[in-house]
Amino acid sequence: xxxxxxxxxxxxxxxxxxxxxxxxxxxxNEKWAKNAALSxxxxxxxxxxxxxxAGIEKKLGKNExxxxxxxxxxxxxxxxxxxxxKQMETRAGQCILxxxxxxxxxxxxxxxxxxxxxxxxxFGDGYQxxxxxxxxxxxxxxxxxxxxxxxxxxxxxxxxxxxxxLLLSKNRSSCLxxxxxxxxxxxxxxxxxxxxxxGVVRSGSxxxxxYKALIAxxxxxxxxxxxxxxxxKLNKNVNCVMEIVINGLSADDINKGIKxxxxxxxxxxxxxxxxxxxxxxxxxxxxxxxxxxxxxLK
Amino acid sequence: xxxxxxxxxxxxKHRLDMSWLSNIKSDDVTxxxxxxxxxxxxxxxxxxxxxxxxxxxxxxxxxxxxNRLDNIGHNLKxxxxxxxGNVGFGLAKNMDSGExxxxxxxxDNACSGxxxxxxxxxxxxxxxxxxxxxxxxxGLIDGFIYVQKNVGSSSIIRMRRGNxxxxxSIGDDSxxxxxxxxxxxxxxxxxxxxxKARRATIITRDRSICKNYIKANKTDxxxxxxxxxxxxxxxxxxIIASKDPQRYFGTKSKKELIELFVV
Numbered sequence: 001x002x003x004x005x006x007x008x009x010x011x012x013x014x015x016x017x018x019x020x021x022x023x024x025x026x027x028x029n030e031k032w033a034k035n036a037a038l039s040x041x042x043x044x045x046x047x048x049x050x051x052x053x054a055g056i057e058k059k060l061g062k063n064e065x066x067x068x069x070x071x072x073x074x075x076x077x078x079x080x081x082x083x084x085x086k087q088m089e090t091r092a093g094q095c096i097l098x099x100x101x102x103x104x105x106x107x108x109x110x111x112x113x114x115x116x117x118x119x120x121x122x123f124g125d126g127y128q129x130x131x132x133x134x135x136x137x138x139x140x141x142x143x144x145x146x147x148x149x150x151x152x153x154x155x156x157x158x159x160x161x162x163x164x165x166l167l168l169s170k171n172r173s174s175c176l177x178x179x180x181x182x183x184x185x186x187x188x189x190x191x192x193x194x195x196x197x198x199g200v201v202r203s204g205s206x207x208x209x210x211y212k213a214l215i216a217x218x219x220x221x222x223x224x225x226x227x228x229x230x231x232x233k234l235n236k237n238v239n240c241v242m243e244i245v246i247n248g249l250s251a252d253d254i255n256k257g258i259k260x261x262x263x264x265x266x267x268x269x270x271x272x273x274x275x276x277x278x279x280x281x282x283x284x285x286x287x288x289x290x291x292x293x294x295x296x297l298k
Numbered sequence: 299x300x301x302x303x304x305x306x307x308x309x310x311k312h313r314l315d316m317s318w319l320s321n322i323k324s325d326d327v328t329x330x331x332x333x334x335x336x337x338x339x340x341x342x343x344x345x346x347x348x349x350x351x352x353x354x355x356x357x358x359x360x361x362x363x364x365n366r367l368d369n370i371g372h373n374l375k376x377x378x379x380x381x382x383g384n385v386g387f388g389l390a391k392n393m394d395s396g397e398x399x400x401x402x403x404x405x406d407n408a409c410s411g412x413x414x415x416x417x418x419x420x421x422x423x424x425x426x427x428x429x430x431x432x433x434x435x436x437g438l439i440d441g442f443i444y445v446q447k448n449v450g451s452s453s454i455i456r457m458r459r460g461n462x463x464x465x466x467s468i469g470d471d472s473x474x475x476x477x478x479x480x481x482x483x484x485x486x487x488x489x490x491x492x493x494k495a496r497r498a499t500i501i502t503r504d505r506s507i508c509k510n511y512i513k514a515n516k517t518d519x520x521x522x523x524x525x526x527x528x529x530x531x532x533x534x535x536x537i538i539a540s541k542d543p544q545r546y547f548g549t550k551s552k553k554e555l556i557e558l559f560v561v
Contacts, residue, residue: 028518067524103520129497129557131480131521132440132459133528140521149520 001294004266006274008294013164013279014287018077019084020159020249021114022107024060025096026071036102037072039095045196048216052078052087053161053247055193066105073107075193077161077247084156085114092150093120103149110155117150163246163254163291165262166204166222166278172240174273179242181268182261192248192257204243204280237275251289259296301357305349309364312338313386317372322355365405371398374415390417392431393441409443416442425450425469428457438479444533451488454481463529463537482529482538492556501538501559511546511558519545522559
């Protein structure tokens with residue numbers, strides 16, 4: 001199958017059930033809201049070692065935030081409820097509370113709620129003030145620039161993590177540029193994030209390793225430098241592979257992200273250097289969700 | 299399904315306890331019409347006192363109401379009641395959840411012991427709004443109350459949490475022993491306001507009470523604008539217009555953490 005001349009391999013991405021939450025961070029201006037959002041989503045590329053996978057979902061205008069200030073919507077994903085709870089509170093405390101002028105609100109309504117500012121309130125040392133408005137509780141914690149306002153709880157919903165595709169390219173510059181096109185498209189789609197740096201990952205992994213202590217290691221089948229000596233899946237024209245990992249609140253959101261970004265790449269000037277588009281999977285036995293590239297692009 | 303409509307037929311000679319309204323569980327109108335309620339010293343069918351139409355018991359409309367209909371919305375749970383006309387005492391007493399909209403005035407002891415839900419009164423309310431119900435310690439446990447005009451004296455006693463917005467004035471001896479919560483009063487405030495209160499947030503235009511409080515530094519507070527936007531959005535009206543209030547925090551006796559925004 002080809003779209004606009006770009007070859008789509010007959011394969012699928014394998015993704016997993018996860019738990020997700022959304023928060024909205026606001027500040028006096030867009031710059032400080034972004035500083036806080038970047039800090040919150042820092043070191044949150046993979047659950048393997050970071051605890052959660054998080055990213056900025058979208059920028060919010062003054063009319064879209066609860067306090068009428070500019071803000072950012074953040075999505076965070078984790079494999080377990082407890083890990084999500086722990087990471088959300090820790091990051092709220094260390095990255096948002098500390099950042100000047102910010103406030104933090106829940107971005108999800110759900111029956112299942114997890115703490116956001118519930119324990120952070122104790123930073124107020126007894127001077128914290130609780131406010132309940134329309135069934136939601138907010139905490140006002142006095143800080144040196146005024147006060148930090150934080151919603152007590154945020155929603156937690158089932159989600160999917162690990163949707164992906166691989167761009168197999170003739171050269172690194174085109175591969176990276178094509179990835180940037182894809183990430184740019186996906187940044188405009190709601191309910192999804194691309195958690196890796198700049199949305200792109202170069203170190204795709206396989207399950208297991210020759211070293212017993214490691215649960216994952218380099219995906220040698222897609223490493224161009226090893227094509228002669230391993231069971232490579234690359235032909236001789238492929239000199240660079242990059243992956244885009246997509247986490248979303250539903251399969252439809254991920255489908256949309258994959259479809260729109262691949263169409264955008266195929267229409268870009270970089271498509272001539274893309275040898276094919278593949279996807280990362282583990283044989284279909286580990287993940288609960290399979291995203292078949294050709295089905296999505298039909 | 300259409301809203302259950304109760305048109306009051308009588309200009310009551312006796313007071314009529316309407317607390318039965320909160321307990322309707324069936325959409326069967328015939329059954330409701332034949333339900334017997336106390337009126338004076340006799341039992342009357344609902345159909346003798348009201349013209350009943352519609353069948354959705356979760357959405358009730360009372361028309362031609364008068365100030366002898368008491369305890370409307372008593373212990374109300376998850377129902378919406380719209381009232382056209384005045385009502386007697388005990389409106390929304392011990393209300394749990396749901397919504398009451400009153401296009402008229404309410405009598406004494408409205409919202410006494412309210413635990414949740416929303417009450418909007420497009421008129422005035424008598425004495426003892428959110429007063430202490432018998433054998434209970436808190437006058438308002440939670441909920442949202444909007445009164446477009448004035449509120450009588452001895453109102454809002456021992457408020458635990460919730461939001462009260464008063465478009466007019468409030469009488470003497472109000473907001474006593476407040477535990478927490480937010481109150482906006484756009485009119486005048488009576489004597490002995492907020493005595494023995496522990497914590498509270500008061501938004502007011504009446505500067506006469508400022509002398510009892512400590513003027514705070516002019517710091518930016520996210521809360522005020524957030525609260526202002528939310529209240530204006532809920533009421534669909536620019537109730538709190540000022541974006542730059544003067545804040546007072548703490549009483550001069552330094553015993554209470556009362557926050558005052560003068561707008």
